[in-house]
Amino acid sequence: MRSIVIPAHNEADYLATTVRELVTASRASGDEFELIVVENGSTDGTLALARRLAGELPELTVRTLPVADYGAALRDGLLAACGDMIVTFDVDYYDLDFARRAVALLERSPRTAIVVGSKRAPGARDTRPWPRRVVTAVFTALVRTGFGLSVSDTHGMKAMRASAVRELAADCCFTTDLFDTELVLRAERAGLTVAELPVVVEERRPSRTPIWKRVPRTAVGLVRLRRLLHRPPVSR
Numbered sequence: 001m002r003s004i005v006i007p008a009h010n011e012a013d014y015l016a017t018t019v020r021e022l023v024t025a026s027r028a029s030g031d032e033f034e035l036i037v038v039e040n041g042s043t044d045g046t047l048a049l050a051r052r053l054a055g056e057l058p059e060l061t062v063r064t065l066p067v068a069d070y071g072a073a074l075r076d077g078l079l080a081a082c083g084d085m086i087v088t089f090d091v092d093y094y095d096l097d098f099a100r101r102a103v104a105l106l107e108r109s110p111r112t113a114i115v116v117g118s119k120r121a122p123g124a125r126d127t128r129p130w131p132r133r134v135v136t137a138v139f140t141a142l143v144r145t146g147f148g149l150s151v152s153d154t155h156g157m158k159a160m161r162a163s164a165v166r167e168l169a170a171d172c173c174f175t176t177d178l179f180d181t182e183l184v185l186r187a188e189r190a191g192l193t194v195a196e197l198p199v200v201v202e203e204r205r206p207s208r209t210p211i212w213k214r215v216p217r218t219a220v221g222l223v224r225l226r227r228l229l230h231r232p233p234v235s236r
């Protein structure tokens with residue numbers, strides 16, 4: 001079975017469209033699937049809406065945590081997922097064709113734990129505004145030089161082998177913006193392969209968190225993550 005995990009925070013305007021589109025397309029594919037929406041800290045009725053949708057759509061499960069935190073929501077969803085393959089999407093950024101290709105890659109390469117949908121791999125097209133592209137480029141460069149990251153991106157859509165990432169996700173200490181990065185680094189340090197596929201990034205709405213807020217928070221987080229993950233990657 002396949003699980004699709006989507007963190008959701010103040011998504012009353014977009015959630016219903018995304019969920020319905022994903023359920024309709026996944027049903028049409030014929031594969032068994034579940035959709036897990038993990039809400040936390042919303043103030044706009046997202047939770048009530050998600051629960052209403054779950055009443056209509058048997059494949060949808062809604063989970064909720066008290067405090068707004070993207071990484072904590074993603075981690076909760078990964079740990080709750082029942083599928084052997086897990087795909088993570090944003091409410092405003094998803095691509096079922098990426099999911100299909102990434103899961104096929106996981107199925108044919110047993111040592112691969114995670115496939116990242118890379119905004120920076122050759123062949124990718126990132127339509128976000130240039131300041132966000134620059135932040136992504138600098139962030140990835142720092143993680144590649146500072147942590148030995150092998151892929152060209154850690155944020156955004158991913159497909160994962162549940163048996164490989166469950167324990168790693170449970171071990172992750174960082175939530176908010178750095179959960180994805182810690183998870184990918186932990187997979188590499190466990191000697192697992194992290195692969196990437198280029199994606200086209202077309203967000204359905206502009207970013208809601210200004211970069212001037214995100215950059216200092218992420219910089220401090222990276223220093224703390226460096227201290228936590230001081231061991232070098234297992235050589236392959």
Ligand SMILES: Nc1nc2c(ncn2[C@@H]2O[C@H](COP(=O)(O)OP(=O)(O)O)[C@@H](O)[C@H]2O)c(=O)[nH]1
Nearest residue numbers: 007008009039040068069070073090091207208
């Ligand atoms: N559960 C949860 N989800 C969040 C939180 N912040 C963002 N998200 C979700 O994470 C995804 C990406 O968020 P978005 O605001 O589009 O971030 P950006 O595109 O990186 O600026 C969306 O599905 C959001 O609803 C949060 O605090 N908690």
Ligand SMILES: [Mg+2]
Nearest residue numbers: 090092203207
């Ligand atoms: Mg977004």
